[in-house]
Amino acid sequence: MKITQFIQRLFGFRKQKLSSEGASANPSEKMRKMMAMLSNTQDVELTCDEVFALLDQFTELAAQDEDVAQLMPLVQQHLDMCDDCREEYKVLQSILQGAV
Amino acid sequence: MDKRTNEEWVADLRxxxxxxxxxxxxxxxxILRGLPYAIAERIAPNSPESEALVEEVVQETLMRVLEYLDTFEGRSQFTTWAHKIAVRAALTELRRVRWREVPLPEMEMDDDADTSYREAPDKGANPEEQVAQAEMMKRVNRILMEELTDKQRQALTAIMEGFPLEEAAQRLDTNRNALYKLLHDARLRLKKRLEKEGLTPQEVLSVFEQAGR
Known part of the structure; x- marks a missing residue:
């Protein structure tokens, strides 16, 4: 793949599909996503495994209305960055809210 | 009985x-009471697939609970810890099923000169904005090419296209944790390069967000 194809793929620059693919082909949307990722990038970040080890504690604190972003900022930052871990957090949160 | 204390859970399971x-x-x-929160909206409830998934996840979770019982430190309710394991197992399987037929983007890179920024990046932009956007895309592209490895570019593209980390990792012969580290390194490199060029992510973005206003 050529350089230009790479950027077309990354940012969805496909002339004929700009209007038909919605957000997935919107270069502004993808650029926003990438720049948001860069903006939130920290020198030190927890990995998925490290966050997994703390996720039960984090979720319980959040369920108790504790300020988890203040108490566990590195976990919060990872959840802001990582779709997979955030999805798992949301499900765990819903389980606790359902008080099963 | 599910009103055990953490200590009672650990003692009974041992x-x-x-x-x-x-x-x-x-x-x-x-675990069975919690799983619907993980699979609802992702797979048809009460379907044969759902029932098979639930049984598989429950078995896997119970095995992992026993295997990792010594790592439970009591910082949460034991049941929350167990739910966490079940959620990870369920979502991992659901992602595998959802993405198994989707190939990773091909990323055979070369150093060909860039020539095709004639397309309008944003059809809502006026001609001046389109030129500015094309120039910025070109600049960002150059930074991506110069700073990242092929693997980092491929991983970044996959994530931008919505691939779960877990699935992208498997295709790239690595694991989710290592892929996160790889992407973190990529993001850091890009961020520092932008800074070196006197740009912030917000400034890059502003070129695209002004269009059509």
Whole structure:
């Protein structure tokens, strides 16, 4: 793949599909996503495994209305960055809210 | 009985015999009550696929709970810890099924000169904005090419296209944790390069957000 194809793929620059693919082909949307990722990038970040080890504690604190972003900022930052871990957090949160 | 204390859960699960069997049975019931939160909206409830998934996840979760029991530090309710394991197992399987037919983007890179920024990046932009956007895309592209490895570019593209980390990792012969580290390194490199060029992510973005206003 050529350089230009790479950027077309990354940012969805496909002339004929700009209007038909919605957000997935919107270069502004993808650029926003990438720049948001860069903006939130920290020198030190927890990995998925490290966050997994703390996720039960984090979720319980959040369920108790504790300020988890203040108490566990590195976990919060990872959840802001990582779709997979955030999805798992949301499900765990819903389980606790359902008080099963 | 599912009102055990953390200590009672750990003791019962370690006990062996009937005591352990009863604890596993009680934990199974708890996990079964939590799983619908993980699979609802992702797979049809009460379908054969759903029932098979639930059984598989419950078995896997109980095995992992026993395997990792010594790592439970009591910083949460034991049942929250067990739910966490079940959620990870369920979502991992659901992602595998959802993405198994989707190939990773091909990323055979070369150093060909860039020539095709004639397309309008944003059809809502006026001609001046389109030129500015094309120039910025070109600049960002150059930074991506110069700073990242092929693997980092491929991983970044996959994530931008919505691939779960877990699935992208498997295709790239690595694991989720290592892929996160790879992407973190990529993001750091890009961020520092932008800074070196006197740009912030917000400034890059502003070129695209002004269009059509």
């Amino acid at each position: 006990a062996g015999g009937d005591r352990q069997a009863q604890a596993l049975e009680d934990l199974r019931a708890i």
